[in-house]
Amino acid sequence: MKKISNRLLAVQTLTFIAAENGSLSSRLSGLGQKYPDANLALIREYTYGVCRWYQRLDFIANRLLQKPLRKKDSDVHCLILLGLYQLFHMRTPDHAAINETVGLTRMLKKDWARSLVNAVLRKAQRERETLELDLQADQCAQYSHPEWIIAALQKDWPESFQEILAQNNIQAPMTLRLNTTSGSRSDYIGRLQDAGIDARPGNISETAIILDSPVEVMLLPGFQDGHISVQDxxxxxxxxxxxxxxxxxxxxxxxxxxxxxxxxxxxxxxxxxxxxxxxxxxxxxxxxxxxxxxxxxxxxxxxxxxxxxxxxxxxxxxxxxxxxxxxxxxxxxxxxxxxxxxxxxxxxxxxxxxxxxxxxxxxxxxxxxxxxxxxxxxxxxxxxxxxxxxxxxxxxxxxxxxxxxxxxxxxxxxxxxxxxxxxxxxxxxxxxxx
Ligand SMILES: C[S@@+](CC[C@H](N)C(=O)[O-])C[C@H]1O[C@@H](n2cnc3c(N)ncnc32)[C@H](O)[C@@H]1O
CATH class of the missing domain: 3.40.50.150 (Vaccinia Virus protein VP39)
Structure with a gap:
């Protein structure tokens, strides 16, 4: 059976999102059904990460590309963003991030882009410090948000817009809602602990439980029996x-x-x-x-x-x-x-x-x-x-x-x-x- 490339699926997903064809969550749930062997957690890390830092990565890519890529090559653009994400935001060793990204040009059937992707990522690696300084001068890159959202938040929340923008770039915790007919909140937190899942009660909703780290819903005790749901x-x-x-x-x-x-x-x-x-x-x-x-x-x-x-x-x-x-x-x-x-x-x-x-x-x-x-x-x-x-x-x-x-x-x-x-x-x- 042909081996699935999680990075290829991530690039295809990003190309789909960049073309505004649908949302990340629905695309990923579709992928899970189509490719049961795919590593969805990894694809999620790549795609959510690139979207989270999109404006910043895009700024860097545009600095490094001599001319913008054509619309029909938006997959190559997304591939470059994924490579940059790995270089700037993940712990992947640089050589692995670059080699794997360059290797994907063949899977995309874009062999012509091999040397371009290689040159862009190597330059990013060499000029990392200058690029990180440069992006501070560009609001969209600095906050990694589109201009219109920054302007709207600044207008509505002049004192807290920077904090809102910063919070938007931090991954939210996985929060659960307890069906209290199945037992008390402290009991359920105990059941989670027995299952090796650390959690604490929420502060504003009596039914809320906040997990220290996200887990697959099927690992939550009593999920199938309706004891617990995922909800902010x-x-x-x-x-x-x-x-x-x-x-x-x-x-x-x-x-x-x-x-x-x-x-x-x-x-x-x-x-x-x-x-x-x-x-x-x-x-x-x-x-x-x-x-x-x-x-x-x-x-x-x-x-x-x-x-x-x-x-x-x-x-x-x-x-x-x-x-x-x-x-x-x-x-x-x-x-x-x-x-x-x-x-x-x-x-x-x-x-x-x-x-x-x-x-x-x-x-x-x-x-x-x-x-x-x-x-x-x-x-x-x-x-x-x-x-x-x-x-x-x-x-x-x-x-x-x-x-x-x-x-x-x-x-x-x-x-x-x-x-x-x-x-x-x-x-x-x-x-x-x-
Ligand atoms: C914010 S979401 C609702 C989330 C939902 N209340 C929950 O907690 O799971 C808004 C919903 O409004 C629906 N919607 C949009 N326009 C609508 C309309 N004219 N009539 C009924 N539903 C509409 C959308 O399909 C979407 O599911």
Whole structure:
């Protein structure tokens, strides 16, 4: 059988991402199914690493190349970035990084690029110190973020934007959500320790456990039996804030892949009349899988949440979660490909959709009911500005004050910034219909 090259798969994945054909996580899960023998952990290290340092590696590559590569040779460009990543960010010995990278030109069927790749990487090795100094003079290279994200963060968080950018470049911990019907948090941490996995409790969600190092989910005790799930603590916190009462009728309007649907259900031992809605059929499949594994029940519907006539039976909900589609600028540390896949122009399109969703869903809420608007964004335009615009035009909506010692300053709602106490960047605004 032909031997799989993990580095070749990494370069192909990076070429796919650079062409903006899809996300890293979905591409990698597809690879795992297609090549069961591939070393996914290594491919993940290469691809996530290159995306995390993309703007920096790209700056170095452009310094060293005499002229930019043609679009059809973007695989060679990604190959050079991978070689540079190994030289600058991994412990691979230089000669191995260079030889293996050069060797891949043949596998890419780009023999002509052999001497070019060799020359670029050897020059990088020789001029490492000068290059590292040069990149400090270029903001995008220094912070390894696209210009538009740096500018947006600087505008919204003038005092903490540099810290946010730095946190975005640090790999996030693997955080778990415990299904407390299976036992207490301290018991589960004990079960992890017995399995050789070191962990500690989270600080803001009673169900959160933070692992010292990531592990394969199948190694987590009781994973298949639904005792535990993977979810960031800030994301789990949604269930604490909305806290639907047992027996209430709840809508999760943008539910897929179902992390928050399941967190809300688990909190009350499954006792909710829950509708999980999303307009993405494929992602909804993941909601079903999660519910099945956790032995929870919800009605699942694929529809555009804005078009309420197509899915709503007219019976108002006691609680609505609107975990809105957003820039995901709060979760760059988990999804560094956002740096390549999102653009400044996306924000106005997302703003329109977020406002449309708020306006369309509000009539579905019972008088006295609560709607939680949340995003994994750190941009004020998607967060407090959306909510304040909505409240201004909606006479029966008011914001319920929420606070937390770890939250950053907002005019309405609450914001966690990425990396603060290990949390993802998350925004929440709890609204009441009166
Ligand atoms: C932030 S993600 C939701 C994550 C999910 N709440 C969780 O915790 O697992 C946003 C979701 O909104 C969905 N979406 C986007 N536009 C929508 C629309 N018009 N109607 C319903 N769902 C929509 C996307 O398919 C995506 O799954």
């Amino acid at each position: 603590e800030a994301s789990q916190f949604v269930a604490t804030l909305l806290a639907p009462a047992p027996g209430s009728k709840v809508l999760d309007a943008c539910a897929a892949p179902g992390g928050k649907t399941c967190a809300m259900l688990e909190r009350v031992s499954g006792q909710l009349d829950m509708l999980a809605l999303d307009n993405n059929e494929e992602r909804l499949q993941r909601v079903s899988e999660n519910l099945d594994r956790l032995k929870l029940k919800a009605k699942i519907t694929c529809a555009n949440a804005v078009d309420t006539e197509s899915w709503w039976d007219g019976q108002p909900f006691d609680a609505i979660l609107l975990d809105a589609p957003c820039s995901a600028t709060g979760v760059i540390r988990r999804h560094p490909d956002i740096k390549l896949l999102r653009h400044a122009k996306d924000i106005s399109r997302l703003n329109l959709l977020q406002q449309e969703l708020l306006v369309a869903l509000w009539p579905c809420l019972k008088k006295g009911g609560k709607l939680l608007y949340s995003t994994c964004s750190v941009l004020r335009a998607e967060n407090e500005q959306q909510v304040s615009t909505f409240i201004e035009v909606t006479k029966d909506a008011k914001a319920i004050p929420t606070s937390h010692p770890l939250a950053s300053n907002c005019s309405i709602g609450m914001q966690f910034l990425p990396g603060n106490d290990n949390l993802d960047g998350f925004y929440y605004a709890l609204l009441e219909k009166y």
